[in-house]
Amino acid sequence: MxxxxxxxxxxxxxxxxxxxxxxxxxxxxxxxxxxxxxxxxxxxxxxxxxxxxxxxxxxxxxxxxxxxxxxxxxxxxxxxxxxxxxxxxxxxxxxxxxxxxxxxxxxxxxxxxxxxxxxxxxxxxxxxxxxxxxxxxxxxxxxxxxxxxxxxxxxxxxxxxxxxxxxxxxxxxxxxxxxxxxxxxxxxxxxxxxxxxxxxxxxxxxxxxxxxxxxxxxxxxxxxxxxxxxxxGSNDAYLVLDDADMDVAIKTCVQGRVYNGGQTCVAAKRFVVTEKNYETFKERYVARMQSLKAGDPTNEDSDLGPMARVDLRDTLHEQVEESVRKGAKILCGGEKPSGKGAFYPVTVLDNVTPGQPAYDDELFGPVAALIRAKDDEDAMRIANDSRYGLGGGIISKDVKRATELASKYFDTGMVFINGFGVATPEMPFGGVKDxxxxxxxxxxxxxxxxxxxxxxxxxx
Structure with a gap:
């Protein structure tokens, strides 16, 4: 040793x-x-x-x-x-x-x-x-x-x-x-x-x-x-409800997934989008995520830097590959670079279902999991269908209803409405379950x- x-x-x-x-x-x-x-x-x-x-x-x-x-x-x-x-x-x-x-x-x-x-x-x-x-x-x-x-x-x-x-x-x-x-x-x-x-x-x-x-x-x-x-850890769900503003949804869900290179316990990781908005969200979200550049963090044109260690990058890639073997579909990214450093491309997965690491586990890096929900009620069910319970988010124009969903039904320690947040000194920080x-x-x-x-x- x-x-x-x-x-x-x-x-x-x-x-x-x-x-x-x-x-x-x-x-x-x-x-x-x-x-x-x-x-x-x-x-x-x-x-x-x-x-x-x-x-x-x-x-x-x-x-x-x-x-x-x-x-x-x-x-x-x-x-x-x-x-x-x-x-x-x-x-x-x-x-x-x-x-x-x-x-x-x-x-x-x-x-x-x-x-x-x-x-x-x-x-x-x-x-x-x-x-x-x-x-x-x-x-x-x-x-x-x-x-x-x-x-x-x-x-x-x-x-x-x-x-x-x-x-x-x-x-x-x-x-x-x-x-x-x-x-x-x-x-x-x-x-x-x-x-x-x-x-x-x-x-x-x-x-x-x-x-x-x-x-x-x-x-x-x-x-x-x-x-x-x-x-x-956690695999926080961000819900894009039927009445969501798509501009707010795309901005929030991109920032929430790639902030700090996606290496945040309270990051947005699973994106649960209702049937009504799913195809529109997917198209716009992938286009925005594809445009982001991972590079030397000291370069002004880098949107995110490398992951923190090569072994962590390799573990993330294994989780992506296992999710694909179990039915997930790569919409962008997903290829491990061969050069120096611990870089991993911004990646979006579709067809994410229970039994895949992208659904069940924490992906600690710039990989987003898209999950289709039938309606708002189904989206809330999917969000809580997790062994984790740290944070989460709701995108909805009806803030009163979203606040009620957050306070009464979301089984997590923190919920963000119409935006992404990490921590603030004034509000309690912590989770439930695993x-x-x-x-x-x-x-x-x-x-x-x-x-x-x-x-x-x-x-x-």
């Missing part, structure tokens, strides 16, 4: 950096240092923590160009989207700093068994995050800032191919004034990661990744009775890893 990690530029195939893996004893030392830092940090007033969180946002903004350039090199993101990602991170810090002191403030209650009751949201300890590569800054900021605000200390195991991004975040947090060891990036193997989960100082584990990884991490945490938050559990953003993330403690004054 290798004792180092080497990062590779997916656009060129060139080696970027090599990082030494920490062994179990080094990781243990960091866990224990993180716990010691927590013992001080938990006692800092909420307003003090908020000021540090606000300063982290300012430091992220100051490093925006440097961080964006690193993301482009490590995982092939378009520079404009990399800068947008840092902006979102700054927004998370600002929101958390503004709302954290109120969200986490003590609450007064009137208990029947005493004169006064206080509900206090006490920090728990070291929170361990295992994060993916597709949003190298955002995925980390999302869970770490909420937990830092809550008074916890935070550990990060980042995806290997974005190790540099994880280490840069640690540097930025420290530069902003976060005390030493309140946030640490640990460069470790999966085996050592299991030992971190088992360590008594680690009180919670959060993972963003595949449902397969979620099962393994949740099982390991459950062995030690540790709480988990899981944000896992897409995981727990919530981040909107104040909810600050309450996931706290001890909701009852203090009852029986007599004053």
């Amino acid at each position: 290798s004792n180092s990690i080497t990062t590779v530029n997916p656009t060129t195939g060139e080696t970027l950096e090599t990082y030494a893996l920490m062994d179990a004893s080094q990781a243990k030392q960091i866990v224990e240092a993180s716990h010691e830092a927590f013992l001080d940090w938990r006692l800092k007033p909420l307003d003090h923590r908020a000021k540090v969180v606000k300063a982290i946002g300012e430091a992220l903004n100051a490093h925006k160009d440097e961080f964006a350039e690193l993301m482009v090199k490590e995982m092939g993101k378009l520079p404009s989207q990399a800068r947008q990602e840092v902006d979102l991170c700054v927004g998370i810090c600002d929101y958390t700093a503004a709302h954290g002191p109120t969200t986490l403030a003590d609450e007064e209650r009137n208990p029947s068994n005493g004169e006064r009751g206080i509900v206090t949201y006490s920090p728990m300890g070291v929170i361990y995050g295992i994060q993916p590569w597709n949003f190298p800054a955002y995925q980390v900021v999302r869970y770490s800032i909420a937990n830092i605000m809550a008074g916890n200390s935070v550990l990060l195991k980042h995806a290997e191919n974005v190790t540099g991004s994880g280490l840069l975040l640690e540097k930025i947090y420290r530069e902003a004034g976060l005390p030493e060891n309140v946030f640490r990036t640990i460069v470790i193997s999966h085996d050592v990661s299991d030992e971190v989960i088992a360590h008594k100082a680690v009180r919670g584990v959060t993972l963003t990744g595949s449902d397969g990884a979620g099962r393994k991490v949740a099982a390991k945490a459950a062995e030690h009775l540790k709480k988990t938050v899981l944000e896992l 897409s995981g559990y727990g919530r981040e953003h909107g104040g909810f993330g600050m309450l996931e890893f706290v001890n909701v403690k009852s203090v009852i004054v029986v007599k004053e």
Whole structure:
């Protein structure tokens, strides 16, 4: 087994950096240092923590160009989207700093068994995050800032191919004034990661990744009775209903499939279109998707960059080929390039039915699955015919009805109406079914890893 990690530029195939893996004893030392830092940090007033969180946002903004350039090199993101990602991170810090002191403030209650009751949201300890590569800054900021605000200390195991991004975040947090060891990036193997989960100082584990990884991490945490938050994959359905505006539908469904190279858990992946609109949508959608160009992300005429790794590209292509073997039809794309880098063409599949990876599984790249529905009711049935439940979308001119469908019938954690969205600090983010559990953003993330403690004054 290798004792180092080497990062590779997916656009060129060139080696970027090599990082030494920490062994179990080094990781243990960091866990224990993180716990010691927590013992001080938990006692800092909420307003003090908020000021540090606000300063982290300012430091992220100051490093925006440097961080964006690193993301482009490590995982092939378009520079404009990399800068947008840092902006979102700054927004998370600002929101958390503004709302954290109120969200986490003590609450007064009137208990029947005493004169006064206080509900206090006490920090728990070291929170361990295992994060993916597709949003190298955002995925980390999302869970770490909420937990830092809550008074916890935070550990990060980042995806290997974005190790540099994880280490840069640690540097930025420290530069902003976060005390030493309140946030640490640990460069470790999966085996050592299991030992971190088992360590008594680690009180919670959060993972963003595949449902397969979620099962393994949740099982390991459950062995030690540790709480988990899981944000896992999905094959989000976007419904184009009978009364949909076709211009809105095409724009939304193209953007929703190719944003971030299609490598987004809450991306639009299955396009469920009613019989009334299917042929028109298909013709216009394929024409627009065919016009998009995958290329070097630093070139201004590139609509999307490479996928993040060659092995991920090859897996996606296998899913496309298996879907075709089981009856799907390629309308555009679908051919694996032979040149350097991890490129894959924008691809649209028709005749997508249950039993195909394009229907049942998550296609994490620029491949769209078109599914024909008889009518609006059938479209909603198909959307929910999935083991996943992260996000989804509805395109309809009747916003009131679409909102009712979203709130009452769509079995997902998030629904977007007449547009595509990824995340925003003000609204909860998370899923149901095989897409995981727990919530981040909107104040909810600050309450996931706290001890909701009852203090009852029986007599004053």
